[in-house]
Amino acid sequence: MAKERKKEKRNFVYPQIPKTPTGITGLDEITQGGIPKGRPTLICGEAGCGKTLLSLEFITRGALEFNEPGVFMAFEEKSEELAMNVASLGFDLHKLQADKKIKIDYVHIDRSEIEETGEYDLDGLFIRLGYAIDSIGAKRVVLDTIENLFSGLSNQAILRAELRRLFHWLKEKGVTAIITGERGHGVSLTRQGLEEYVSDCVILLDHRVINQISTRRLRIVKYRGTVHGTNEYPFLIDEDGISVLPVTSLKLEKEVSSERIPSGIPALDNMLGGKGFFKGSSILVSGTAGTGKTSIAACLANESCNQKKRCLYFAFEESPNQIIRNMKSIDIHLQKHLDKGLLKFHASRPTLHGLEEHLVAMHKLIKKFDPDVVILDPITNLVTIGSVSEVKSMLIRLIDFLLEEQLTVMFTALSLNTVINEQTDEGVSSLVDTWLSVRDIEFNGERNRGMYIMKSRGMKHSNQVREFIITDKGIDLVDVYLGPEGILTGSAREAQKLQEQTEIALRDSAIELKNREIDRKRKVLEAKIAGLQSEFESAEEELNRIYVQEDLVKKIKESNRQKITGLRRGQEDTVKKKEKR
């Protein structure tokens, strides 16, 4: 059989084998398009792991979404019971049957009613199935659970030969078939070794209970001729049917945005280069108990709602009403956003379901609500239901998904160990883009909160410790004081502030005194200068007076000399005449 197919493949080189979408959320992503078209697929798992639901969803979604009618051959449950089971998912099997979209054929096998004598074959089943397929033109077939034949009939040799023939026949018919089988004991996938017959695609469902918490998982054991995800994927059964979460994306190719969103605390925005967080980044707020992590988260929620953005708040610790009431005390009113539908709370106990199912549930809620900001408060509580590594792997996938969706996410985390508070319990610190740490600073007989940015990728951010104060007006950050004994917070900071004010006042008065003294000195000097000036003037006058006197003396002397000279040259007559006259 295998050889045949290989030959076939060589002849027809498909880029991918043709696939039939199942319509089940997530499963088509993992299988990259669905289950192999026109071939049987085996779904195996233990009792109660969702085989029947998965196959029934395959049929109904096929009929509703892909217009491919289907036949559901039930060996376990009656048509009525099946209809009841999926009625809660909103599938109306009665109507679908009436519309000839699907056909449910219940095959009743009861050993007590049956005797076997001699040779027989399962042509009856073939004819029934063939008739059902032809009557509605079915493209999809489910046989659930064909292994029941083994409990009803004793001739194994005939059964095995007939099953082989059945699967061949289904292929010839060209229908895409799902065969379900109970998980076998030991290594075999199914009790009756159905995997031997169905070799194209085998999907294993699993329902595990670890630490009293159940988790459903799905794994593609094999899928010939195509690439597929090989991991175990968690899945959830809820009111919308099955959702599988292809959580581990293989690529790191997400888009980035340089748009900023404010944190709702202006001082914090200032610390983050003045603008706040990047849109689509992940923010971790860690701190010890009672340091105000939830308040920071509520601030972000409030701010983004004020900007008409949608915010989804996952609360794992407090109920929505509790958060709303508590935040009112610091002037953050969330109720109005809730009423407007911008804010949505989803409160659940971590122990409600397994980690993976939490992830699926979050995934679904996020897809449904389409928020811009997601808050998880706190992630620490998830540790109660999983180991650190499990929580980490879950958070990685969650962050991955959120970043792909360009959502901003804020986690709060309680650090239990105050000594090594560089480390969060969940070990997500390396994954996040921005990490705010809120720490208790114990000093001077009081506890105060200090906040610092441990890291913030791609932006200039403050390296300072700020004191983080929660008042009735909201949250504020204040510069902490660096005193001789280290950083000062709370009342010590206030005291320091007062002291500084006193110092300033003292200095001011000292300066005033000095100024006055200078004034006085100037006045004294000015007076001195005036005295000297007048002294100088009188001296000058004195000098001037002497100078005039000398001049006068000189003039008189000159005239006297001239007179004397005249007398000596015989001009005595004249002189005499003159004298006579």
Next chain:
Amino acid sequence: METIATPYELRLYVAGKTTKSVTALANLKKYCEEHLKGQYVIEVIDLLVQPQLAEGDQIFAIPTLVRKVPEPIRKIIGDLSNEEKVLVGLNIRPFNID
């Protein structure tokens, strides 16, 4: 012991004229003639002709013999080669026991 007042209504489901079907019909006729002479009706249904009838009687194996009357319905699958099993299955007590 002559309480077999109810006639037997037997229905044999076959799919075409296969060896098994032919053998089964031959065997059935033989047993009935032996043990239920005059008290039985055999209806042969070929599912290749009337596939819609397979669902009603919950037929999955071929050939299947269904005892419609008397109640409860009993089914015997196979070519009916083991006489004893067929008689037990149909709840027919052989005459020669008396």
